[in-house]
Amino acid sequence: MALYLPIAEMSVNIFVLLGMGAAVGFLSGMFGVGGGFLITPLLIFYNIPPAVAVATGANQVVASSVSGVLSHFKRGTVDIKLGFMLLIGGIVGSSIGVWVFSLLRTLGQLDLIVSVLYVVFLGTVGGLMMLESVRAMMRSRAGGSVSLRRPGAHMWIHKLPFKMRFKASKLYVSVIPVLGLGTMIGVLASIMGVGGGFIMVPAMIYLLKVPTNVVIGTSLFQIIFVAAYTTVVHATTNRTVDVVLALLLMMGSVVGAQYGAKVGQRLRGEQLRALLAGLVLLVALRLGYALFVVPDEIYSVSREFLL
Amino acid sequence: MRAAAASLVFLLALLPLAVSAQEPDPKPAPEPVAPSVEPSPQAASGAELPERIEIGLSTEIIAITSDFSGVELTIFGAVDNIDPLIQRQGRYDVAVILEGPTSNLVTRRKERVLGIWMNVDSQAFINVPESFLIASTRPPQDMTDLGTMARLSLGVEQIRLRSYEPDTADEADVLDFTQALRRLKEEGNLYEEFPAGVRFISQSLFRAQLRLPANVPLGRHTARAYLFRQGVLVAQTQSSLDIRKAGVEFQIYEAAQNRSLLYGMASVALAFLVGWLGRVMFRKD
Numbered sequence: 001m002a003l004y005l006p007i008a009e010m011s012v013n014i015f016v017l018l019g020m021g022a023a024v025g026f027l028s029g030m031f032g033v034g035g036g037f038l039i040t041p042l043l044i045f046y047n048i049p050p051a052v053a054v055a056t057g058a059n060q061v062v063a064s065s066v067s068g069v070l071s072h073f074k075r076g077t078v079d080i081k082l083g084f085m086l087l088i089g090g091i092v093g094s095s096i097g098v099w100v101f102s103l104l105r106t107l108g109q110l111d112l113i114v115s116v117l118y119v120v121f122l123g124t125v126g127g128l129m130m131l132e133s134v135r136a137m138m139r140s141r142a143g144g145s146v147s148l149r150r151p152g153a154h155m156w157i158h159k160l161p162f163k164m165r166f167k168a169s170k171l172y173v174s175v176i177p178v179l180g181l182g183t184m185i186g187v188l189a190s191i192m193g194v195g196g197g198f199i200m201v202p203a204m205i206y207l208l209k210v211p212t213n214v215v216i217g218t219s220l221f222q223i224i225f226v227a228a229y230t231t232v233v234h235a236t237t238n239r240t241v242d243v244v245l246a247l248l249l250m251m252g253s254v255v256g257a258q259y260g261a262k263v264g265q266r267l268r269g270e271q272l273r274a275l276l277a278g279l280v281l282l283v284a285l286r287l288g289y290a291l292f293v294v295p296d297e298i299y300s301v302s303r304e305f306l307l
Numbered sequence: 308m309r310a311a312a313a314s315l316v317f318l319l320a321l322l323p324l325a326v327s328a329q330e331p332d333p334k335p336a337p338e339p340v341a342p343s344v345e346p347s348p349q350a351a352s353g354a355e356l357p358e359r360i361e362i363g364l365s366t367e368i369i370a371i372t373s374d375f376s377g378v379e380l381t382i383f384g385a386v387d388n389i390d391p392l393i394q395r396q397g398r399y400d401v402a403v404i405l406e407g408p409t410s411n412l413v414t415r416r417k418e419r420v421l422g423i424w425m426n427v428d429s430q431a432f433i434n435v436p437e438s439f440l441i442a443s444t445r446p447p448q449d450m451t452d453l454g455t456m457a458r459l460s461l462g463v464e465q466i467r468l469r470s471y472e473p474d475t476a477d478e479a480d481v482l483d484f485t486q487a488l489r490r491l492k493e494e495g496n497l498y499e500e501f502p503a504g505v506r507f508i509s510q511s512l513f514r515a516q517l518r519l520p521a522n523v524p525l526g527r528h529t530a531r532a533y534l535f536r537q538g539v540l541v542a543q544t545q546s547s548l549d550i551r552k553a554g555v556e557f558q559i560y561e562a563a564q565n566r567s568l569l570y571g572m573a574s575v576a577l578a579f580l581v582g583w584l585g586r587v588m589f590r591k592d
Contacts (some may be wrong), residue, residue, distance in 0.1 A: 002374060006556040011376065011521065059574050067580025108415045108426040116423075116516055222476040235571025239563050243574045244556075250578060254585030291423045298417040298424075299487035305413035305431060 007242035008052045014248065016046070019061075021252020028064055028253065029260025030267075031276045033201075035253060036061040041118060041283050045076060048245070050111045052097035054101070055234035055241045056249070057193030061227040063250035065195055065220045067257060072217030079168035079214045083221040085175055086182035086200075091227035093186020093287060098233045101191050104239070105304045112291075117192055119288040125198050126280030133273035140270060158209075169210045169218070183223070190230045195223035198280070342413055359387040360534040360542040362403065362515075371554030375521060377496075380405070382442075382515040386534055386542070393536060394510055400443065400450040400535040401505045403515035405548070407438030407497075408526035411471075414484045414491075430484035431471035437524035438497040439466050442504025442515040451538045459533060459540070463489065463498045496520035525550050 009176045020042050028035030036057050039215035041180050043053035072078050104110040160174035180213040200219045204210040210218070264272060362384035369378070382403055393399060412435045415426040439460075443450060447461040456465050468488060470481050492498040496522060505515045515532075527549055534542040552560050562570045 002376075004375060004556055006373070006552065006559040009522065011374075030411055059578055062575055062578035063582040063585070066579050067585045070583070070586045091419065108413070108429060112423070112425045230577070231575050231578070232568065232571035235563065235574060236567040241563065241571060241574050243559060243563075243570070246574060247577060247581070250581040253587075254581055258585070258589040293424075295417055295424050297491075298418075298493060299484075300415050300426070301488060301491050302413050302415065303410060305411075305429070 001110075002147075003047050003244070005048075005052075005245050006241050007056075007240060008048050008245060010045070010047070012048075017245065017248040018252040020046070021249040022256035023252075024249075025064065025253030026260035026263075027178060027256075027276075027279065028068075029257030029262075030264035031260075031272060033276070033281075034061050034064050034068070034195035034197045034220070035257075036064075036189075036196075036227075037118070037122060037192070037198055037280070038283060039249060039253075040114075040193040041287055043245075045286075049240075050114050051101075051105060051238060051240045052242050054114060054191070054193030054246070055231065055238060056246045058227050058230040058234060059241055059243070059246040060187065060249045060253065061189075061193075062224060062231060063196040063246075064257060065227060067223040067254050069217060069220040069224060075217070076168075078215050078217035078221045079166055079210070080218075080221065082166045082169055082171070082178065082210070082214075083218045085164070085178045086185075086217055086218070086222040087225050089179040089182020089184075089228055090186035090189070090222055091184035092179075092189045093188075094226055094230045094233060095186075096183075097187040097190030098230065098237055100187070101234075104191075106306045108300075108302060108305065114285050115291055117188070119284050119291070121188070121192075121286070122197065122280045122284035125202065126277045126284055128202070129273055129278035130281065131276060133270045136270040137274065169214050171208065171210060173208060181207070182226075183230025186226055186230075189223075189226050190233070194225050197223055216296075267286060309338075349541070356388040356535055358389050358536065358541045360532050360544050361385050361387070362400070362530060362532045362544055362546055364530060364546055364548055367547070368549045368551060369519070370551050370557070371523075371525070372553050372556070377521040377523070378519050380517045380519050382517070382530060382532075384513050384515065384532055386511050386513070389511060390536075394507075399507075400445055401507075401513050401515070402441060402443040402447060402450065402533045402535070403505060403517070403533045404460070404529075404533075405440045405517055405519075406436045406531070407524045407550075409434040409436050410527070411435070412488070414488045416484070416487070420543060428480070428484075428487050430481055431468045432485075432488060433471050435468055435488070436466060437526075438528070439463065439492075440499050440501070440517040440519070441552050442501040442517050443506045444503075444507070444513075446502040447500075450535050451540070455538075455540060460577075461533070463493060463500055466498065494584075495522060497524075519550075523550055524592075525552060 001253065002011045003014045004011050024035040024038045024042065024288055039060055040053050040057040043057065044050050069078065101110065104113050158173060160176045162175045163172055164175050165172050183201050183267065188194065189196045189197065197219050204215045205212060231241055349355040362382050364382055384401065386399065389399060411431065411433055412430045413429050415429040417424045420427065441462060447456050456462060460466055466489070468485050470485065489498065497505045499518065501517060504517060505513055507513045527547055528545050529545060532543065533540055551557060
């Protein structure tokens with residue numbers, strides 16, 4: 001069934017998009033991630049203009065994060081204070097990011113930069129995760145216990161001033177890395193159309209030493225607001241949020257996520273991480289390949305430019 | 308008396324007919340019967356009113372709905388005061404142009420940099436028609452001379468694409484960009500010629516058929532019609548057509564453009580609602 005997207009200005013198949021949402025939702029439920037990093041590249045592969053894909057991806061992330069955070073609130077695995085501090089950084093970062101996004105668009109480099117950022121971040125995160133999970137699998141086979149948290153291993157980050165106490169996370173750290181991390185994620189969120197969970201979660205675990213059980217809930221909590229803010233800013237400055245497209249993706253992903261979560265509970269942590277890493281690497285490879293392959297058409301026409 | 312005048316007009320009209328009928332004939336033309344009694348054109352135009360052309364669009368607004376995938380647009384028109392003899396010889400030609408709103412565009416060209424294909428050079432163009440569709444009774448180059456074609460933009464090749472800052476750029480390069488822009492527009496069916504798109508359905512009535520592509524630009528389009536008699540422009544007219552989005556899509560588009568803050572907040576609210584609903588509906592844990 002064909003549907004006309006009012007902002008992307010193209011006809012799409014309604015079932016393809018619902019299916020795309022459901023597939024990403026399934027995976028995000030299974031792995032406990034927002035899925036923005038899968039939605040945006042998939043939309044680009046489906047010929048949605050990258051500017052629309054990014055802004056609409058941010059909107060979809062709001063829905064999947066709201067859906068995800070509710071169960072974390074119920075279990076009390078959200079550090080609201082930490083989430084709030086990350087959020088302050090996130091708002092600043094998102095504002096910078098949207099500005100950069102507009103600039104890149106007028107320079108004609110947006111599509112390239114979005115692809116490059118995806119390749120770099122997905123490649124790095126996917127590669128590290130793959131290494132870590134393979135090692136963990138080997139260790140657990142050898143009979144050792146697997147723990148992501150290594151308390152006591154203090155780094156330079158923990159020597160910075162302006163320390164703050166985060167009770168739910170049992171942390172006493174400087175706000176500088178917290179705000180810095182939030183800002184960085186905010187910039188990425190607005191340029192890449194992602195929630196940033198795939199960077200936020202490892203960064204919180206390895207850099208801030210946040211306990212694993214509150215990491216996902218806290219990350220989701222702050223992503224909701226950063227993604228919501230990013231959506232509004234994209235809507236007002238670039239006018240590239242396609243609400244019809246977003247609605248289709250949201251409906252698909254929210255349903256898919258419920259089934260994904262059930263499957264995820266049956267898999268073991270290391271296996272799950274290895275699978276996710278494989279998926280992330282696959283998306284990175286596909287996007288990277290497109291950068292090097294000779295394009296069919298070297299000319300393009302655009303309305304966005306600076307005189 | 309009136310009959311006499313009519314026959315006079317008829318006779319005068321016969322002369323150009325005789326001359327023109329010989330043109331396709333490769334045999335040497337016989338001398339005109341009486342060159343000294345050349346039929347004075349003043350007499351002819353004095354007796355006849357000048358030709359006129361009119362077009363009527365069946366609608367002034369075309370609304371694009373969610374299932375829009377292009378549409379065949381028919382423009383009816385009439386020519387008045389035509390010379391029936393010239394008409395019978397098929398020496399009247401009509402061209403109808405539907406030109407979309409103009410905008411400033413940029414054409415970019417990708418090059419390989421460190422193995423990666425990226426946009427490097429670009430050329431801006433000012434007031435480029437977003438779309439340009441031309442229907443005519445014959446291919447325009449058979450209707451009139453090149454000068455007139457260029458002046459009236461009768462054809463895709465004749466669309467004026469004005470480059471921004473042409474002095475500072477390399478001329479050959481600008482030409483490449485201009486051709487690329489024209490070609491991309493043609494590939495998107497936004498610039499298209501319909502060389503047999505205009506048909507006379509009676510002596511004085513004609514019908515022009517154009518195909519609006521699925522990605523037809525929104526806004527005010529101008530329809531121009533030209534009447535040629537034996538290759539000479541004798542009459543022209545113009546009319547306008549508004550292409551809009553209709554229904555829910557139109558309202559969404561309008562809101563995104565004009566009430567963007569509200570639109571953005573509504574999008575977020577919708578996301579909250581869908582996310583929460585999903586949780587509530589599937590809550591089993």
